[in-house]
Amino acid sequence: MTVIPALIARDVPAMTVCYGVDSAARRILACLYATIAMASAVALIGQASGNTTLSIAIAGVLFPMQITYKLMTIPAVGWRNPVVKSNLAIALLHTATLATI
Template sequence: MNTATRFILFALAFNIIVLVPVVSVLILDLTAAGRGFGLLTDGRLILTSIYMAIAIISAALIVMHVKRLTWAMPMSVALFAVQITYKLITVPMVGLSNPVVISNIVVVAVQVVALTNLWRALRGSKAAL
């Protein structure tokens, strides 16, 4: 397994590491959930479902990478592209004073580093051809 793939695996694992406590706080409706995500509403439950889906897909993609399935990488890139886009949109929509937006930026940074390493690896392999 090359370095670029290891970075992608780390970013997928980071998704899970971040999302398990977040989803737990949201499901249990702890005080922190209200501070970061607002009151318990249908919208917050929909967001919780999306977070759960991202965590499940991240875990499935880790398994697919370990099994060396060729389509695991494009699926990981697609997942990160969607996450990076929506997480960056939260900055102008909500502002940097919200802890969720700040954690979104950290996740984006991890994913951008992973994608940058993948891009460099792919660029290097094309140069070698």
Template sequence: MTPMLYVSLLLNVAVLIPVCLGLARGARWADEAWGPPSPARGILLSIYAAILILSVLLLLLGQPLLAAPLLAVQILYKLMAPFIVRDWRNPVILSNLAIAAVHCVTLAGLWSGLRL
């Protein structure tokens, strides 16, 4: 597995553990970032939890090509979000764009066969 793939998957884990816990427990900062508990927020939590679980499994499996679809979906939704939300200053949007940039480098390296 490439070093950048480790970075991307560990980044997912490091970010999503506190985010999932905050959303599940109704932390005040989670309410401020994602709004009050609602069915939509529950759906978002399930998506984040799925990404977290897959990231952990991919770290354990060590199969880089299996990670490419996960990273591609993450990049796509993170890049679409500011246009859909219409807010380029939201801290969740900004952090997602930074994570998407990391994942872009990783995915480009996986696709080009470079050992990044």
């Protein structure tokens, strides 16, 4: 999960196909993804250590935010973009997770 922000931030050909040429906007997106990854790691560590209250609190804020912005990519970019397709899959996973907590 932490590899993805690094790849987005760099000018890797596969990432250029999905995210466009290296730019300030792409690097800002990588920072957002890295922040989400760090918050997710804290939630997982909390869960593993028995602190479910912390994990649920993080998930209760983080997942709705991610679901919203991932769904917003459909009208912004179009559903045929590979990033949008992966965003939809992740939004579905987060929705299912929220339904179970």
